[in-house]
Amino acid sequence: MIDFVELRRGMVDGQVRTNNVTDPRIVAAMLEIPREKFVPAPLKSLAYIDDDLALTSGNAPRYLIEPMILARLVQLADVQEHEHVLDVGTGTGYSAAVLSRLAQQVVAVEEDAGLAATATATLAELGVGNVAVMQGPLNAGWAAEAPYDLILLNGAVDEVPANLFAQVKEGGRVVAVVGHGGAGQARVFTKVAGAMSERVAFNAAVPALPGFKAAPRFVF
Known part of the structure; x- marks a missing residue:
């Protein structure tokens, strides 16, 4: 029987703590939340490996991103207990579960109907009461509950669309991995006087989120 x-x-001690994740709230959340509950049955034995796990297949497969990268992104987000958070591309809901331990309220958006249903059921089973799972296009965010203190994107994007920046409060943040593969960079965008400032924090290679390809640009 798997322990x-x-x-x-082992995941927390070997992957999270050793990669500069020092926020004790994140460490506690990842020690307590049963990640195996958010993994497809055939992959449960792999729930704690330091790799991305496929949740769906097809032309645009979805992944549960590796624990260390998620932990570092959440730490970069600097979530506060009074905050209203949008979790974009929640998949089966693991990222929302982690955020639920840090924020006051989490809106988790997922466009895949099966994943959204799984997230809703799993979060309910675990008694997570401050997360609302919504189904809709990831690149649209969830404007009905805006503005947010924080928006976290669970995957790599070519760019963060302007409509997501518009859903952030003054002083709020958007955390995303911009670029793919070896070119991916974890960035935090902060709204200051209505404009978004940007800081690159670390390199990160994570699977792409669907719907975030850069629009074609005219080149002279």
């Missing part, structure tokens, strides 16, 4: 508690502890 998921021991595997979870």
Whole structure:
């Protein structure tokens, strides 16, 4: 029988703590939340490896991004307990579960109907009461509950669309991996006087989120 508690502890000690994740709230959340509940049944034994796990297949497969990268993105976001957060591309809901331990309220958007249903059911099973899972296009965000203190994108994008920046409060942040493969960079965008400032924090290679390709630009 698999000892998921021991595997979870190994994930935190070997992947999270050793990669400059020092926020004790994130460490505690990842020690307590059963990641195996958010993984497809055939992959449960792999729930705590340091790699991305496929949630769907097809032309635009979806992934549960590796624990260390998620932890570093959440730490970069600097989530506060009073904040209203939008989790874009929540998949089966693991990222929303982690954010739920840090924020006051989380809106989790997922466009795949099956993944959204799984996220809703799993979060309910675990008694997570401050997350609302919404189904819709990822690149649209969720304007009905805006503005947000933080928007977190669970995957790589070519660019963050302007409509997501518009859903952030003054002083709010958007955290995303911009670029793909070895060119991916974790960035935090902060709204200051209505404009978005940008800071590159670290390199990160994560699977792409669908719907975030850059629009074609005219070149002279």
